[in-house]
Every structure is written in C-alpha cells, then in structure tokens.
Amino acid sequence: MASDSLSTTFAALADPTRRAILARLISGETSVTKLAAPFQMSLPAISKHLKVLERAGLIARGREAQWRPSRLEAGRLREVADWLEHYRRFWDESFDRLDIHLRELQAKQKKLLQRKQTREKKHGRTTRKFRSAVSKA
Amino acid sequence: MASDSLSTTFAALADPTRRAILARLISGETSVTKLAAPFQMSLPAISKHLKVLERAGLIARGREAQWRPSRLEAGRLREVADWLEHYRRFWDESFDRLDIHLRELQAKQKKLLQRKQTREKKHGRTTRKFRSAVSKA
C-alpha cells in the first residue's frame, strides 16, 4: 500500500468492519471488547483493525487501567472530504449555484468570526471553518 | 477485499496512481497511452489500474477504433460523499449552522426545480439534487 496520507486513509476505510467500528464510535469512545462484540471474528482481529485505523489517524486511543478506549479522530475524514470536493460538480448538477451560495456564506462567516475573535480574544484556532464544504477548484 | 460497493470504491481510491488518473480525467476522456504518459510504470500496469477503477464504477470506457477512452463516472464518489456526511460534524464545528443554511437552500431549490419541471415537462430526473450536500443524520 502507498504510504501517503490519503492512500492510507482510503485503505483503512476499504473494509466494512473498520467502517462499522467508526460508525460505532460516533456515539462515543469505547473499549476494544465492546467494539468487538457485534462481530463474529476474534479479538485479535479487531485489535488489528484498530491498529490500522490508528495508523491511518482515524482513531486515537487512550489508557484507562487495562482498557484502551478508542475515539473518533475526524481530521483525515476532512482530508477525504476536501479531496472529494474536486469532483463534486460531476455528480451535483447544481454545483455552481451551490458553490456561489456557499462562498457567500463563507464570506459572511469569516467576518462574523473575525468580530467574535476580536471581542473574545480567542487563541489557537484559525478561520478554516467552511473550507471543506466549498469548492477549491 | 470486501465486495460491497463502498469497500470496492475506497480500495480503488487507496492508490495515488489511480487517484492521479481520476484527476486527469477531470479534464476530459483520454486513451490509455495518454493516461499512462505521466507515469514511469509499464502500460499493462496502467491497464490494470484502469480495470480496478472500472470495476469500482469510478470510470467507464468506450471504444473508438483501437483506442479505449476512459471517462470519469462520479456516482460512486457521491456515495463516498454521502457516507462522509455522517461524520462531518466531527470536523466542522459550524456544522449545525451550515446544515440549517443548506436545508433552506435545498427548500428553495426544490421549489425552483418544481416550477422548472412544470414549465418544461422534463422527465426521468427526480429532485434529489442537494441530498449529498446536507446531513442525513
């Protein structure tokens, strides 16, 4: 398998068990045994799947005594969404109009955010908010 | 590899060569040799990649004399986008607000489309337009 980030992410997503695990993690972090419960396969198999997801950066794992709770880590999914945007117009006929609307939204949003940041003096976060929802092409 | 549609699609996308081929096809359909040109690998290798993309339904292939032009087929990418939507809120803080805006847009769009269809008596297409751009959760 190629070692770039997108390839690793897609490869990790190319398995229904792993996608089911991600889906389960939507409702909160859980232990390995609880994640394994719905499946017929052995625990080591699940352990391997979790390692794949972890290496792909799709989940992060904590430590609580002998439990290793997994939680969703959505950054890589955003990368996928960003990549997909290049192709949106091929399946979404109304893309151009939608794009225009979204760009307007984005502009408004930026201004709002800038004002908010000036008021509250927040730190750390940049203003990338809507980037993944609009075209980059 | 699992045989369900999403798994096949993700597996096909988990290779930089294949993604590069898709990117190339954004600018129109092309022959195998032209698709192969940017890469160092042999023609049979590209041929295999194209077969993977074709089986995944990401491209379709025509026949023009001895050429087999490939063209982008974005339906499966839409499926990926739809799947991704379940996770959007995990990377997009402003998801809820965006969702509201998009639903409003969708409503407007539906009305526009209905009027248009009444006027032109178009057939076959339903009004699923913005489904992939908004949350389904």
Place this chain on the structure above:
DNA sequence: TGGTTAATTAACCAGGTGGTTATATACACT
C-alpha cells in the same frame, strides 16, 4: 497481405492483508 499502433492477457513474483490460535503483557482485586 503485411506492418504499425493500441491495448489487453498470461505468467510470474514480492510483499501486503485479514483472518486464525496460542502465548504474553498489563493492570485490578483480594
């Protein structure tokens, strides 16, 4: 008919993937 160009198929190979069972590690409890 024969030659050229485009693409695919066949046969092969190294390395990866997804599963197994058996064993090991880590922590909690008494």
Place this chain on the structure above:
DNA sequence: AGTGTATATAACCACCTGGTTAATTAACCA
C-alpha cells in the same frame, strides 16, 4: 503473591495487490 480480565503480540496461513516481461488481440493503413 496469585487470579481474573483486557488487550496485544507471535507465528502462521490463504488470498489479494501492484508491479514486471512476453505474447496476444484488435483495429487501421498502404
């Protein structure tokens, strides 16, 4: 210290993947 519970690692296996070179098919051209 010893036991139970949660998880990971090791060793193994069948199959898949992504590449190669050589041979084959298919269409055009003269």
